Amino acid sequence: MENSQIRILLIDDDEDDYVLTRDWCDEFQVLDCQLEWIDNYQDAQQAIANSQHDIYLLDYRLGDRNGLELLKSAIANGCSTPIIVLTGQGEREIDMQAMAAGAADYLEKSLLNAPLLERSIRYALERKRAQETIKAQAALLNVATDAIFVQDLTNNILFWNQAAAKLYGWEKAQAIGKKTSQLWQEKQTPLQTALSTVIQHGAWQGEIQQKTKDGADIVVESRWTLVSEFEHQNPSILVVNTDITQKKILEGQLLRSQRLESIGTLASGIAHDLNNVFAPILMTAQLLESYVESDRTKRLVPILINSAKRGANLVKQVLAFTSGVECDRTLLQIKDLITEIHQVVCETFPKSIQINSQIPENLWMVLGDSLQLHQVLMNLCVNARDAMPNGGSLTISAANFLIDENYAKMHLDAKTGAYVVITVTDTGVGIPKNILDRIFEPFFTNKEPGKGTGLGLSTVLGIIKSHGGFVNVYSEVGKGSQFKVYLPARQTPETREEPDTELTDGNGELILVVDDEDSIRDITKTSLEIHNYQAITACDGVEAIAIYAQNSDRISVVLTDMVMPTMDGITTIRTLKKINPDVKIVAVSGLAGSDKLNLLNKMGVQAFLPKPYTATELLQTIGSVRKSEAVRE
Secondary structure (H helix, E strand, O other): OOOOOEEEEEEOOOHHHHHHHHHHHHOOOOOOEEEEEEOOHHHHHHHHHHOOOOEEEEEOEEOOEEHHHHHHHHHHOOOOOOEEEEEOOOOHHHHHHHHHHOOOEEEEHHHOOHHHHHHHHHHHHHHHHHHHHHHHHHHHHHHOOOEEEEEEOOOEEEEEOHHHHHHHOOOHHHHOOOEHHHHOOOOHHHHHHHHHHHHHHOEEEEEEEEEOOOOOEEEEEEEEEEEOOEOOEOOEEEEEEEEOHHHHHHHHHHHHHHHHHHHHHHHHHHHHHHHHHHHHHHHHHHHHHHHOOOHHHHHHHHHHHHHHHHHHHHHHHHHHHOOOOOOOOEEEEHHHHHHHHHHHHHHHOOOOEEEEEEOOOOOOEEEEOHHHHHHHHHHHHHHHHHOOOOOEEEEEEEEEEEEOHHHHHHOOOOOOEEEEEEEEEEOOOOOOHHHHHHOOOOOOOOOOOOOOOOOHHHHHHHHHHHOOOEEEEEEEOOOEEEEEEEEEEEOOOOHHHOOOOOOOOOOOOEEEEEOOOHHHHHHHHHHHHHOOOEEEEEOOHHHHHHHHHHHOOOEEEEEEEOOOOOOOHHHHHHHHHHHOOOOOEEEEEOOOOHHHHHHHHHOOOOEEEEOOOOHHHHHHHHHHHHHHHHHHO
8 A cells, every 4th residue: 555656635625725735745754645636515526426536535614515415425325435524623523423424534624734644544544445355255254154243242243144144034234233142042151151262262162052033943053263353343253153953953863763772772682681581481380380289389370471471572572672573574455454453443442432544545565574563553553542541533544655855854764765654643642742752762651650561662663663664753732643654665566557746836936834843944945946936934823924914915825834832823824814815825734633624624724734745745735726726716
């Protein structure tokens, strides 16, 4: 900067002031300046618009106009050249107004001299150069996929990139100047540790739990770096946050899977040893039965034999959980198995429980062991019976199911391909959320002592995993449970007669996706956008109502989950109907009985989409709603 000539424009209606300023510029020790002079408002306005100078010296008084008015006009028209305002003695209020309007500095003429003027010009030019560098760096930061922001030591936001706006939902204008505590809630202990560490050592790294603008819980990998200066805020903290929420969810699923695997390995070893214990007990007891003579002893031996058999049966269930039982696999018709189970439960279950079965004609076949799969269905049905002590409804159904990449991303155990899904649904007491992750562990039970071994569901999981499948559970306390068993299918030529439904892309229609699960919202939005739809998302009913009220003329279909915090799906649908009685709605749920489906039909819901759904099912459902509306019109 010192080696190039600096063009200065003085805007002042007093020629004596021009001569004095010219003499001062000749006295500069560092800067090489070329001074030009304009004495009226109109010419100055045009000169500023031409932007041919490096700095402007602007007198506050310009005949019947004033420099403050010219300053505001220049800034409003995008002038980035530093403007230094010259004022008279004692005009402190004007000085403050000039700085607030965007002046680079202000100088009082009565105190002005050559060194002071040179220093003010140098600082103004250095600040401009620093701001241009920061803007260039900020443009690069906006391209980054990580959320990057700068905060001072009191947690005020100084810089906010586009990725941060996308992650947290707060736009740049909303975030700048706010404290982080106003944008999201964090646990104070790790924040205090992070702040003290970054001040002492210059850097900190760790995981932080936060909330987005819409209230969604996220986990970020956060890296803090102490910077000496940022836009003259000294010092500040550069924060780079990587969203690892989905990674943590998958890690949780993996840890649960590993925990079950570890328990299975332990149980397998114990079961092997117990078999070695029970075998000689049974054999010895049976031998003793033929040798004893006293009536009293004869009565005791059967007790010994029965107890040993019960222990041996428990061992078999443990081995089934650990996939340690070998079996012969054959091609099976699941409909035959369900028909058999339906007959058994109808004959043995209390009459207060209504039994229903739904089996399509073109059901695919599976490769499996009929005895083991029979045990799976019986265990699930018995659990359903126990969950309905006062009666209820038990439904066993099956369907063909194609898993695509979207579904596989939502479930760790799922793989792409053809499956037969068997669903056992009850209207019982439901499973509390705090124990839902543990129900497949061996010997875990929430039944009363003496009424369950805790091996029924662990046996189910072990058998299904040994068949290459997986199990999903959906439950609501007081409403019932639904167990979905997925078995890899063998599509025989007979079943290929099922016609493939052609997927219809959208025409840019806007779909409102409402779901409290981040992964479901993101995958659904992506699937729709790939197929030429537009999508906007909401995390609960309250946000959905607000978004729909603002965009009701643009939103074509509302896709809403039924079970959400703050406002559930039923209330959301009723409110949407009040806003627009003709709104097209697709209801989504992982558990919906016939009573809920009947209610949705009465409310005018156009379609129901069971969760989890594939991209194919999503597009088919949206397409059917669009077609039905077109026919009606």
